[in-house]
Amino acid sequence: MDKKMTVIDHLGELRYRLIISVVTLFAGSIVIYLNMDKVILWLTAPLSGKQLYFIGPADGFFTTIQIAVVGGIIVTLPVLIYQVIAFILPGCTRKERKAIFLAIPPALILFGLGAGFGKQVIFSLVLRFFMGVGEGYLNPMLLGGKYFSFLLLLTFVMGMVFELPLVMIVLSWLGLVKSRKLRDTRLYGYVGILLIIGMMVPTPDVLTLVAICAPVILLYESSIWFIFFMEKIKRKKENVNYA
Structure with missing residues (x-):
């Protein structure tokens, strides 16, 4: 039987898991930031050569940081999920622990498939539709921040939709x-x-x-x-x- 943890023990464990998560996320974000040119090229592929713009002096910087952080979350997701599970696991029954461990691999796979489908298929169709409607009577000036926010949101939503079987x-x-x-x-x-x-x-x-x-x-x-x-x-x- 597991040893009962006090409130102080739980707070110490929580702090330990948060530190590991933050350090891991920071490292993942740095990796994405150092490869930003390749990441941007991949994310802007659906634009077919159209340019992105920013208005405020700091907009480009904050957009880059946003992409780095979200990318960092994606590449370090298994580690982040493990830290959450490691924190809640001591309070779970044996049956609940078994269910959690069985659910993790399919959850990650389904989310990855959904996010990939959203980015490669859904987003391209949505972008083509909206651009086709707007370009009939307006000249598009796509803002980088809004473009990437819309792309990330749609990708995340499709990743969650694919969790339906689970x-x-x-x-x-x-x-x-x-x-x-x-x-x-x-x-x-x-x-x-x-x-x-x-x-x-x-x-x-x-x-x-x-x-x-x-x-x-x-x-x-x-x-x-x-x-x-x-x-x-x-x-x-x-x-x-x-x-």
Whole structure:
């Protein structure tokens, strides 16, 4: 049995984890900052040669710092997550610890896939749509700060959207949802996905919207069947125990 920690012990542990997190984040941000030219080139690829501008004297500097910090968070995310888990783990039961460790790899993978899909596919479509509408009667002057903020926000949101399967599985593990109910109402889930992504990503036609939503719908459907097989295995174990 784990040794009980006092309030002072918890505060000391929290300080230790925060120091490690800050130092790691600082190191990651420095790495991104030193490679800023390559990072900017990669982030501005969807612009197809269009220039970015800044208005205030310090806008360019703060935009660069913003990219360095966000990039630092991304490259050091496994370490940062580990520090959070290491802090809360002593207060968890054995079952909760097992669930946390099992959830970390798929959570990171799903977020990475969603963020990559958001940056490489969604953002390019959104940018093309907005620029196409605006350029009909206005000359664009894209501000660097707003461009990167919009890109980072959209990328983060798509990363979180791709966490949908993990959320569904956790809800099932807690007994809040059942696969049968999800199967019966899957049509509403599909419509909800189309509506949410449709509001995020304006597209000129329905086929493009369906193509964008297809990966999320596939994840949603696969989650339903994964939960179904989890329930089936659980029932088999219960029948063996009762026998």
